[in-house]
Amino acid sequence: MQMTLRFLGATQEVTGSCHLITVNQQAVLLDCGLIQGGKADELRNRDPFDFRPELISAVVLSHAHIDHSGRLPLLAKQGFTGPIYTHKASAELCAIMLKDAAMLQERDTERQNKKRAKNDLTPLEPLFTQDDVDQVLTQFVALEYGQRFAVTDDIEVTLSDAGHILGSAVVELWLGQQAEQKKLVFSGDLGREGMPILSDPTMIEHADLVMMESTYGNRQHRSWQDTLTELKGIFATTIHKSRGNILLPAFSVGRAQELLYLFHIYAKEWDLSRWRICLDSPMAIKATQVYVNNYPLMDDDFKRFTRLSPGQHPLLSTAEFTSSTEESIELNDIHEGLIIIAGSGMCNGGRIRNHLAHNLVRKGADIIICGYQALGTPGRLLVDGAETLTIHGQSIKVAASIHTIGGLSAHADQAELLRWYRHFDNQPPIVLVHGEPESQQILIDELTAEPALAPQHAVIVEKGNCLDLSALPELVWVP
Known part of the structure; x- marks a missing residue:
């Protein structure tokens, strides 16, 4: 045969x-x-x-x-x-x-x-x-x-x-x-x-x-508890200096929903009430609804948490969903107090490119890389310590703080x-x-x-x- x-x-x-x-x-x-x-x-x-x-x-x-x-x-x-x-x-x-x-x-x-x-x-x-x-x-x-x-x-x-x-x-x-x-x-x-x-x-x-x-x-990835502690520390430090935005390049399917869930669970502990959180990705917004519709596939902890918080779905309660291009552009005029989740996860396309163009040059900004970055991608260059990044044909100086959170993989x-x-x-x-x-x-x-x-x-x-x-x-x- x-x-x-x-x-x-x-x-x-x-x-x-x-x-x-x-x-x-x-x-x-x-x-x-x-x-x-x-x-x-x-x-x-x-x-x-x-x-x-x-x-x-x-x-x-x-x-x-x-x-x-x-x-x-x-x-x-x-x-x-x-x-x-x-x-x-x-x-x-x-x-x-x-x-x-x-x-x-x-x-x-x-x-x-x-x-x-x-x-x-x-x-x-x-x-x-x-x-x-x-x-x-x-x-x-x-x-x-x-x-x-x-x-x-x-x-x-x-x-x-x-x-x-x-x-x-x-x-x-x-x-x-x-x-x-x-x-x-x-x-x-x-x-x-x-x-x-x-x-x-x-x-x-x-x-x-x-x-x-x-x-x-x-x-080995960092433990889940160490990862949460690291994330909490980044938010606490940025809140203390109070002079920048936080960008999270995220895959529209999987990573974006995981971040929404974490922000819902730890909103109080991480003092997120002082932040405006935006999911700035039309595809991630649509994918989030698919996650919501497929509730039976979630793990027991997610289902238990949802039962304990009726009317507050963990994926829908914390962030603003900015679907339109106009809403996304408006975010570029805000220099502090924003947490932006946007694709693409490797920074090689999508709205995160525009947000990087406006925030990389700011010393007070933080970029959290929380997923695999393939060789040759802008995200990999940031992880590897690039001093500049070319976006839309322009060389952008990297002055923002770059964090790599492997535990979210x-x-x-x-x-x-x-x-x-x-x-x-x-x-x-x-x-x-x-x-x-x-x-x-x-x-x-x-x-x-x-x-x-x-x-x-x-x-x-x-x-x-x-x-x-x-x-x-x-x-x-x-x-």
């Missing part, structure tokens, strides 16, 4: 998740995400797919983040007509996020074409348009956690809660039939244990192969990744995706440090690598 897994994205990098499973000539994609980072990285999204889109039978989408879902409209534009299976909350979030991505594609292409016209260059087309998004959204098939379903005659799938963002899934796949059947488990993006709002990641008992993310394979850290893998009862071979090489190698070293707990094989894959799944548990690579 022909049974292969080819790695086509998020290989030795963190974005662009895409993997191709083929069983008996039927091809299924796991994720189809945008590559994010610097300009050179993003240009790779225009490269041809490494397969013929019209020959893909189906897509299984682990979750809605753009680095996992963002090239789905392009896939449909180029001939894919099959179903896209994902959790129902992910389908709702993709309807928001993909439309926003199309708007950005069209806007950026228009801006580039104005420059190209001045140099008599051929105009570019957007990677995809709103019409492409409208088409691909008709192909989504919404599922529940724990529901086992047939993707093709030889591939069955179950989604389980990954605890990363709303609707995120660990994907279990049964490939082939009877004695020849193999089980692949794809972690997707794993969340953290004990974090607010969402449940902990689901532990899986058995697999013939584990494909696991490794974003933070080289480090929605990704499992090294210890949590090890614990998740070691829950498997048979030490299956493991391949690492969705991580930078240094982090991945350190995680491999930790995975194999204790022979009694070590996987049968542990490998960092490269783009284009193809694994013969019928040979498992041995890792046999094929052209």
